[in-house]
Amino acid sequence: MGHKTKGTNAERQIIHMFFDTGEWAVCRSAGSGSAPLPNPDIVVGSSKRGRVLAIECKSVKSDFKYLTDEDIKQLDDFSNTFGAEAWFAIRFDKRGWYFLRSESLEKSSGSSFVVTLDFAKKNGLTFEELIAIDRKMKA
């Protein structure tokens, strides 16, 4: 299975996860060729939760994923303009999905960030944790 196909399957899996909650609607992006500026893989919204999330999906077989400054800047720029929360969704093969806010990522060396599985477990959210956040909920 090619890199592109794998990425698309990961996206499709996330789309179904959101859809199956019954509380989220999903716009899957047609891709970078179609828009004047880079945009994230999916944008999801929930009127019930009062939230909009811009999500860049990554899938890796190893225990770590490199993200470049550019990956993070592009997601942040889009999210700031749109008015969305910026999230990276990383699927570690057979160990599931972790969701990380771009500001939680630690610079490793030069212009890239490394997200290890350990880091993701400590600093990321599972899907269930991610969608449990409710902007409309009173504390």
Added chain:
Amino acid sequence: MGHKTKGTNAERQIIHMFFDTGEWAVCRSAGSGSAPLPNPDIVVGSSKRGRVLAIECKSVKSDFKYLTDEDIKQLDDFSNTFGAEAWFAIRFDKRGWYFLRSESLEKSSGSSFVVTLDFAKKNGLTFEELIAIDRKMKA
């Protein structure tokens, strides 16, 4: 030029109109095959304006455009779940774009709505009028 290509060009034109304002970010949908449920052609957001719009784009050569109950229901369902305003964008050849809220559409006969150019001029907004609305503005 085929129907599909024409639709895509109309979408692309709208995307650039939003992008050129510098205040909106755009997610162009990958299309109905990729998501569990129908979704609109584009979803745009502006943190500056405090708004998210779900937009279904139509392009016609004639002076009218038929929209079915199903067209409207699909856009409304998505928008209600996402937390977005539901808009139809109709481009009448050589006479420009008009933006109409689904609730402004009048039932014509049976299960379809007809949007004439006259109706669109009376009840729709131009692009400039559409984006001038500001949810963050105090009256």
